[in-house]
Amino acid sequence: MYDGGKIIAGIVIFLIFALFPIYSNIGKAYQPPKPKLDTPEIQKMVVKKCVEPKEYMIPEHMKLIVDWRDAALREAKRTYINSRGERYTISLQNTCMKCHSNKKKFCDECHKHAGVKPYCWDCHFVKEEE
Amino acid sequence: MGVWFSLIVVIGLIVFPLIGVGLLGLNALFGIVVPYVALVVFLVGLIYRVITWGKTPVPFHIPTTCGQQKSFPWIKYSKLESPATGWEVFMRMFLEVVTFRSLFRNLRTEMGPGYRPVYGSTKWLWLAGIVFHYSFLIVLLRHLRFFRQPVPEFVSLIDSFDGFLQIGHPHLQITGVTLLLAVFYLFLRRIFIPQVKYISLPADYFPLLLIMGIAGSGILMRYFLKTDIIKVKELTMGLATLRPKVPDGIGVIFYIHLFLVSALFAYFPFSKLVHLGGIFLSPTRNLANNSRMKRHVNPWDYPVKVHTYEEYEEEFREKMKMVGIPVEKDVEEEKPEESEESEQKE
Numbered sequence: 518m519y520d521g522g523k524i525i526a527g528i529v530i531f532l533i534f535a536l537f538p539i540y541s542n543i544g545k546a547y548q549p550p551k552p553k554l555d556t557p558e559i560q561k562m563v564v565k566k567c568v569e570p571k572e573y574m575i576p577e578h579m580k581l582i583v584d585w586r587d588a589a590l591r592e593a594k595r596t597y598i599n600s601r602g603e604r605y606t607i608s609l610q611n612t613c614m615k616c617h618s619n620k621k622k623f624c625d626e627c628h629k630h631a632g633v634k635p636y637c638w639d640c641h642f643v644k645e646e647e
Numbered sequence: 648m649g650v651w652f653s654l655i656v657v658i659g660l661i662v663f664p665l666i667g668v669g670l671l672g673l674n675a676l677f678g679i680v681v682p683y684v685a686l687v688v689f690l691v692g693l694i695y696r697v698i699t700w701g702k703t704p705v706p707f708h709i710p711t712t713c714g715q716q717k718s719f720p721w722i723k724y725s726k727l728e729s730p731a732t733g734w735e736v737f738m739r740m741f742l743e744v745v746t747f748r749s750l751f752r753n754l755r756t757e758m759g760p761g762y763r764p765v766y767g768s769t770k771w772l773w774l775a776g777i778v779f780h781y782s783f784l785i786v787l788l789r790h791l792r793f794f795r796q797p798v799p800e801f802v803s804l805i806d807s808f809d810g811f812l813q814i815g816h817p818h819l820q821i822t823g824v825t826l827l828l829a830v831f832y833l834f835l836r837r838i839f840i841p842q843v844k845y846i847s848l849p850a851d852y853f854p855l856l857l858i859m860g861i862a863g864s865g866i867l868m869r870y871f872l873k874t875d876i877i878k879v880k881e882l883t884m885g886l887a888t889l890r891p892k893v894p895d896g897i898g899v900i901f902y903i904h905l906f907l908v909s910a911l912f913a914y915f916p917f918s919k920l921v922h923l924g925g926i927f928l929s930p931t932r933n934l935a936n937n938s939r940m941k942r943h944v945n946p947w948d949y950p951v952k953v954h955t956y957e958e959y960e961e962e963f964r965e966k967m968k969m970v971g972i973p974v975e976k977d978v979e980e981e982k983p984e985e986s987e988e989s990e991q992k993e
Contacts (some may be wrong), residue, residue: 518701519946527927528694538794538887545882546804547796550877576873583816631876632792632803636813 550630553622558615568597568605568612579635582609609641618644650838652853657860664906669899678882679891685909692916693924700928708943710934713752713899718939729936736935747777775832782826783858785809786865789820795881817869827862830855847891854920857911864904874898905956 518524559565567574569581585607588594597605607610617623620643628635685839714728730736742748750773759765788805794797810818834855837847868874878894879901885891915921927933960967960974967974 518698519704521701524697524701524928527924528697529694531924532690538791539889541795542884542887543889546890547881547888551880575875575877579816627877628795629798630880632806633754633797633817634803634807635816 518539540624550626552624552626553619556616556618556623558618562616573600582613582637585609609637614644620644649849650852652849653856656853657856660857660907660910661860661903664902665805665899668902669780674893674897674902678893678897679886679905681906681909682886683891685912689912689915696916696921697928699922701923704946705930705934706945706947708938709930710936711848711931712936716936716939731935731937731940732750733935736933740927740932743932746989747780748771749932750776771832772836775829775836778825779829779833782822782829785822786820786826786862789822792830794879794887796884811981815870819870823862823869825865827859827866830858830862834859838981850919854911854914854918857907857914861907864900864907866976868898868900872900874901 554565569577575582585597586609588597589607595607597607599605624635627633629639652705664677668677710730712725712729714725715722716729717724717731718853724731726735727739727742730739751770753769753772754766755769757765757767761815769800789802789809791802792806795802806820809820809822812819812821834852837851875896875898878897882891882897885893913918915923956975960976964974964976968977
């Protein structure tokens with residue numbers, strides 16, 4: 518091989534970049550996040566249900582929350598009627614966080630894993646957790 | 648024709664996981680086997696290609712230059728356009744890779760008055776090319792969030808810069824849009840510019856359409872047909888830790904995205920996309936323009952049997968003298984003595 522040293526060095530540098538996800542994780546076991554649903558408010562509920570079904574909330578909660586923001590702040594609409602026909606007050610602090618009062622164990626748990634930093638808390642107040 | 652063929656292949660690559668996962672439930676095949684096979688084909692194929700190039704001799708010294716060559720010390724020479732040392736070659740190559748300098752010189756040729764070609768500056772190809780490559784790089788780096796836990800700080804930083812417009816939720820990432828727009832421009836260019844269309848082959852259309860499919864499915868998955876990202880990370884971390892598993896409840900859109908990416912990786916070493924490695928092994932770029940200082944020996948050269956004039960004269964001196972041809976050395980009688988002397992010396 519001509520200029521073998523340089524070419525091998527180039528290949529090694531390429532492999533260091535290309536295989537980074539594999540060699541930096543080798544031997545580690547990944548623990549998926551487990552958001553906690555054991556707040557006092559949720560335990561008090563007879564039928565444990567969110568504003569919308571869980572299957573909808575997992576992928577779409579961010580859209581619902583941002584729609585709520587627009588409804589409350591831009592259209593002054595404070596009532597949300599969900600897919601079951603139930604009425605909810607549009608409020609992050611008083612509706613969402615009433616049940617999910619454990620931001621660290623609920624919101625942050627998954628957001629950290631997904632590398633997501635929502636800007637809810639730029640404006641909203643986070644209650645102190647014990 | 649090439650467009651339609653490429654389009655059909657890309658649609659086939661979308662339908663394949665759609666049936667495989669959506670109807671037949673072959674999640675492990677599409678979630679584990681295909682990505683691993685694609686990665687191995689990509690790495691082995693690319694290294695094989697690079698080593699093959701490395702073994703190929705460069706018979707002639709062929710750097711392409713566009714600046715004053717180094718000659719006398721009092722003539723200023725162009726270090727980047729006509730590099731004379733290894734370091735200057737490195738700088739030239741670095742700027743080529745990072746800023747696509749040679750593409751920046753791209754010209755448009757038009758027929759001017761009197762059937763004369765007229766050249767004009769056109770930077771659109773360079774602009775789309777550089778936007779495309781950098782967008783793809785940033786998109787690739789952003790995806791590291793699926794392969795590291797905790798998510799590296801620089802990935803979060805890239806993400807916050809990329810999404811600083813704070814449009815929608817999940818927030819719009821600028822590079823996703825610029826990637827798709829740039830690749831779309833590069834595609835339209837091949838359709839609408841007649842000269843470019845004439846020289847375009849399926850091998851040109853297919854990667855563009857495939858990357859459009861990848862970016863499109865990714866954008867669709869992020870903003871519209873959302874799927875459980877935590878489950879997706881479980882799958883990707885399984886791949887990265889070499890403990891693969893397929894969690895339930897991941898949408899088909901993810902498998903389509905993954906399959907298209909796998910197709911791109913597997914296709915990479917067999918296509919023009921190997922310019923990733925090839926750019927570094929281009930003799931027109933990676934050679935110093937020093938042929939006046941250093942002799943470039945053709946590696947193909949074998950020892951040629953030569954018969955020099957001295958040997959010729961040695962052989963035919965007597966005959967040449969007989970017919971009156973002038974000889975350089977007239978050593979009729981002294982010659983044998985000389986050779987004896989030299990032998991004794993040795």
